[in-house]
Amino acid sequence: MKKSILIIGSKTSKKSTINMLLEEAKKRFDSVLFVPIDKILIQTGDGKTGLFYKGNNLLKFDIIYPRISSKDALLGEAVLKAIQQSDAYCPVTLDAFHITNHKFFTSQKLSNNSIPGVTSTLSISPKYADFAVNETGYPFVMKLISGFAGKGVVLINNKEQMESILDAVHLFEEFICTQRFIKGKNSDIRCYVIGDYVIAVKRTGKKGDWRANISRGGTAAMLNPTPEMLEIAKKSAEILGMDICAVDLMEFKKKLVVIEVNFMPGPFRKFLGNTVVQEWLRLLSDKAENKKAKN
Amino acid sequence: MDILIIAEKKRKIQSLLDALNEKGAHADYLRVSKITLVSKKGETQIKSMGKEIPHYDAVYINVRTSLAQFVEPLLEEIETIGSYTNIKKNSYYLGSNEPYSFVALAQEKVPCPRTITTGSGKNIEAFSKKISFPVIAKTFVGKKVQQELFINSSRELSFFSKSMRTDIDAFMIREFIEGEVISCAVIGEKVFSVKKKQTNETSKQIKKGKVYKTTEKEKEIAIKAANSLGYAIAFVEMVKGEVIKVEPIIPLDDFNSVLSENLEEYIALFLIEKAKEHEPRRKISYDILGIRKILSKTIFRKWLK
Numbered sequence: 001m002k003k004s005i006l007i008i009g010s011k012t013s014k015k016s017t018i019n020m021l022l023e024e025a026k027k028r029f030d031s032v033l034f035v036p037i038d039k040i041l042i043q044t045g046d047g048k049t050g051l052f053y054k055g056n057n058l059l060k061f062d063i064i065y066p067r068i069s070s071k072d073a074l075l076g077e078a079v080l081k082a083i084q085q086s087d088a089y090c091p092v093t094l095d096a097f098h099i100t101n102h103k104f105f106t107s108q109k110l111s112n113n114s115i116p117g118v119t120s121t122l123s124i125s126p127k128y129a130d131f132a133v134n135e136t137g138y139p140f141v142m143k144l145i146s147g148f149a150g151k152g153v154v155l156i157n158n159k160e161q162m163e164s165i166l167d168a169v170h171l172f173e174e175f176i177c178t179q180r181f182i183k184g185k186n187s188d189i190r191c192y193v194i195g196d197y198v199i200a201v202k203r204t205g206k207k208g209d210w211r212a213n214i215s216r217g218g219t220a221a222m223l224n225p226t227p228e229m230l231e232i233a234k235k236s237a238e239i240l241g242m243d244i245c246a247v248d249l250m251e252f253k254k255k256l257v258v259i260e261v262n263f264m265p266g267p268f269r270k271f272l273g274n275t276v277v278q279e280w281l282r283l284l285s286d287k288a289e290n291k292k293a294k295n
Numbered sequence: 296m297d298i299l300i301i302a303e304k305k306r307k308i309q310s311l312l313d314a315l316n317e318k319g320a321h322a323d324y325l326r327v328s329k330i331t332l333v334s335k336k337g338e339t340q341i342k343s344m345g346k347e348i349p350h351y352d353a354v355y356i357n358v359r360t361s362l363a364q365f366v367e368p369l370l371e372e373i374e375t376i377g378s379y380t381n382i383k384k385n386s387y388y389l390g391s392n393e394p395y396s397f398v399a400l401a402q403e404k405v406p407c408p409r410t411i412t413t414g415s416g417k418n419i420e421a422f423s424k425k426i427s428f429p430v431i432a433k434t435f436v437g438k439k440v441q442q443e444l445f446i447n448s449s450r451e452l453s454f455f456s457k458s459m460r461t462d463i464d465a466f467m468i469r470e471f472i473e474g475e476v477i478s479c480a481v482i483g484e485k486v487f488s489v490k491k492k493q494t495n496e497t498s499k500q501i502k503k504g505k506v507y508k509t510t511e512k513e514k515e516i517a518i519k520a521a522n523s524l525g526y527a528i529a530f531v532e533m534v535k536g537e538v539i540k541v542e543p544i545i546p547l548d549d550f551n552s553v554l555s556e557n558l559e560e561y562i563a564l565f566l567i568e569k570a571k572e573h574e575p576r577r578k579i580s581y582d583i584l585g586i587r588k589i590l591s592k593t594i595f596r597k598w599l600k
Contacts, residue, residue: 038413
């Protein structure tokens with residue numbers, strides 16, 4: 001029973017992560033191919049859609065794992081749409097790509113499904129931003145809707161700061177996404193959801209930074225997930241239709257709230273080794289075996 | 296019958312507002328930039344200038360697809376409320392991304408010219424064999440078309456690829472189909488069309504076209520193309536039965552001047568008919584005395600929903 005896997009990489013993919021993925025994939029799959037998204041050929045016509053790389057039909061693989069970001073949206077949406085109609089198993093969906101790459105949309109979707117979150121707003125014009133601030137109060141966090149790795153996130157403490165930031169936001173034709181700021185924390189909990197399995201990690205930001213992102217110099221350590229963490233993380237992943245993702249949680253008023261969900265989480269190799277990558281590949285391999293068994 | 300029109304400028308939809316009011320509907324206009332979406336305490340509200348907007352039987356959205364990142368969460372909420380909208384969820388993501396929309400059309404078996412898209416023009420020779428010339432070549436930066444050219448041969452394509460910017464996000468070539476362009480205004484099951492000559496690159500200038508009656512087959516294709524991308528009201532263009540463009544905004548003034556019609560009347564009738572079929576699940580009444588606001592902070596909050 002031969003199993004095959006295709007990993008689609010992003011323009012922003014880290015080489016080290018891809019190498020780890022390929023190394024683990026080769027242990028579990030008979031055929032492994034990695035293709036950067038910008039090298040894929042999308043062909044439509046005669047009522048058919050095909051994805052090709054060097055003449056190979058990419059939709060023939062048992063498993064397709066796209067690790068793409070908002071920067072790949074132009075090709076990514078087309079590629080995910082094509083994958084969705086193929087027989088390949090894919091641990092993420094096109095809807096999940098849209099929602100998780102949009103900070104407000106994630107809050108909205110989860111909040112509407114009774115997942116605890118913090119007050120968030122989305123508006124177009126800086127002219128009416130005061131109404132958004134009335135909802136969150138000061139201080140609040142302004143986010144670029146598709147920012148990642150702690151980039152495009154600004155903490156705003158007062159009206160003066162807000163006005164200067166709004167000028168820049170307007171200049172770059174960005175939407176205005178605000179979120180209530182949770183004071184006194186520069187740590188959060190990242191829950192890697194891998195099918196039914198959850199790996200919980202405490203992330204702590206570097207001294208002086210209010211963000212907990214590892215890419216900004218923070219640290220990470222594994223912890224035993226509590227029932228609350230497990231429930232929120234698994235339910236969030238289920239609502240968004242993802243078998244692989246990372247749900248970031250923070251404590252607010254003695255309860256956990258979801259801050260964001262990651263479509264393409266990093267495996268924190270420096271702190272966790274290849275634990276996360278091994279679990280991703282275990283799930284994908286199991287899915288391939290189930291698929292083969294059904295056929 | 297309460298109908299809300301969300302648009303960017305009032306003057307662009309004034310005729311539609313007039314048509315709706317003349318036909319007995321209560322139509323309001325809301326400028327899209329005045330909307331704030333607020334997600335808190337397990338629900339999301341659509342607010343304008345700090346106040347939650349009442350729920351309408353139908354909402355007509357007429358804004359550019361470049362606002363997709365705002366429109367999509369808005370659509371999610373309108374669907375939750377249960378109001379009718381002229382566009383479906385995901386339609387603005389489709390409308391703002393040409394390669395994505397061509398994949399969606401192909402999957403729905405809508406006839407379209409053969410199209411090839413990739414991240415760069417480097418391996419252009421290899422894939423130019425899969426397509427017949429002439430072609431329309433486009434480069435994209437982000438989701439915006441950065442360059443558009445008419446190309447006659449693989450040699451020209453090679454020249455073009457060498458002169459292309461290296462920081463593009465995608466390169467697309469589409470077979471060029473010779474013939475007259477049929478521009479269609481799709482309004483529900485009705486299709487109004489204009490036939491015009493095709494220039495080498497684009498197919499604008501409806502005003503220079505002539506009234507055209509579509510065949511049943513063409514009508515079916517136009518409606519299917521619009522619906523495949525989630526639009527009940529759309530602008531569709533085709534050549535020899537192959538769809539080359541689908542957009543959610545109809546250039547109404549241009550169609551009206553060629554057809555000597557008032558298409559706003561048809562849109563108004565269509566929206567009224569749809570509004571009758573839809574009733575919002577939660578209809579908020581206006582809070583005249585502020586009682587609702589006071590009650591919303593008490594245990595009666597759930598009852599108010």
